[in-house]
Amino acid sequence: MNVEECVVSEQLKPAVLLTGTAKDGRSGTxxxxxxxxxxxxxxxCxxxxxxxxxxxxxxxxxxERxxxxxxHGSVTSGVLKDSTTVYEMTVQELSPPGRFTITFNLxxxxxxxxxxxxxRSDGILEIVIFKPQLRKSEV
Structure with missing residues (x-):
């Protein structure tokens, strides 16, 4: 791998900052x-x-531009409700309840x-973010 490939590769690997329960949730996914x-x-993304x-x-x-x-958001408590039943979680492998933030740079x-x-229903947040359009005078 040459130096130019390393630079491109590093640009696409963002530094990610996790806080709150996103940082603390180490046991599960x-x-x-x-x-x-x-x-x-x-x-x-x-x-x-x-x-x-x-x-x-x-x-x-x-x-941001x-x-x-x-x-940011919050992980709900260890109680899960569906349409007819309430479940109290006895095994908590996912992130613990509380607020979280995820910050990264494109x-x-x-x-x-x-x-x-x-x-999405599979637990993936999918975001399409368009780049700024260049004006004809800038081309």
Missing amino acids: PIGVMDIGESEKAYL RVALPGLRNNESNINCDI DGRVHI PGPVDPRLASPNF
Whole structure:
């Protein structure tokens, strides 16, 4: 591998900062494991949020123009409710209850207005974030 390949590889490997229960949840599948892809026009981020439910976790995603992404929410308590039954968790392998934040930088600037986050049913937060469009005078 030459030096140029190392630089490109390092740009695509973001430093990830985890706080709260995302940092403390060491025993099971961790919150915050991610993949980032890049195309000519956009970035695709997939962030693992195992055990979270969109309607109970208050997941928010804030995106800044410089490419910094902040995801925050909360892991619900050790009680799980479905339509008819309440379960008290006796084994807690996923992240413990509490608030979490995940912060990372994309390799370049983005247009936050052109972001489309989607919390999938498999516990993956998928975000497509478009890069800024160059004006014809800038080309």
